[in-house]
Amino acid sequence: MSSSSSFRTVMAERPIQLDSIQRQPGTLVRKGPSSGLRRRLLLALIAAPLSAFAVGETAGQRGELRRWGSGEFRRFGFLVYEATLWAADDPVRPPLALKLTYRRNIDGELIAEASIKEIRKLGMADKATLNRWGELMTGLFPDVKPGDSIVGHYLPEGARFTFNEQPLGSIDDPAFARAFFAIWLDPNTSEPDLRAALLTRPTAG
Template sequence: MKKIAACALLACVTATFLSKPVQGSETTPLPGTVLAGQGTMRFFGLEVYQARLWVSPGFAPERYGDQPLALALTYQRNFTAQAIAKRSIEEMRRVAPFSNEQAERWQAALQAALPDVKPGDTLTGIYRPGGGAVFRMGDKVVGEVADPEFARLFFGIWLSPNTSEPALRQALLASRNTSGSP
């Protein structure tokens, strides 16, 4: 089991992304937003998760931290909240530096906010600029991290130009990348 989890976590670093329709409802999880893009992450040919991004009209990718948005991940593998939180902190460090104290606090808060996931589960993160992040499974709020800096860096995992996965970023921002810029 640990070997499978380690391989799945490595997917965040070496995945490939495909722009294909994602299963599930296309109803916006955040009023006033529209679907911007979607992508499927694969690792060694195995689907890890499917991602969809909803943004407000006029959304500017270079200022993602200033605008509300929703990011839904439909998992195709089992992951514990602990594994998701740990990997998220590692990826957030690519977006911007932060202290070890912040990392410990944020990892504990994220782990407490997230459920374990299994194939078919959709976890949706709602970004509230200046207010933090709310996490939902279906229509139910499962947790929240009310730290604006955490939330900006967390969503930067997918939306920052410093992301470790530029192909997924491009797929998620497909309808917003009209100038060809990153």
């Protein structure tokens, strides 16, 4: 259990429908090079669950989800992001969605790098696969600033992402989606307190 993490439950937000997100067939979204001046410090700051998910009342064929739990991820006492999970009756199987609202400036390349680091810890892919996934995420994830949000949608066919409610792109690989969302939801996550907060069952009503 990480002594550097602090979590809380927050009030429900406006639900989002999965079918309202336009599918993006392309995998990579290129952007300009990041400065990298704070690379080492930021990587240390975010080298635990990072990088992306939102959704409705009941789970059905159209991917409507309801809100589960929320929590905060902190590193070295700094609030890095707030996370909220939407899911059906089983909060660790697709379809589900996880929203990260960032509270610090972080390069997209570092988000991808930290995500690969966590997947490697879970032992869910070999080196070649990790390298390929890392390249895809580096091309996909944008630099973020306080208030920006990335929503990752875990679907049977892969993962779809939005940035500030705008379509960002997708990685159409079920193995990637399973490994990526395991960063937060696997029993062996490096942040078990955050996992417990996200998996808090929603109250009836």
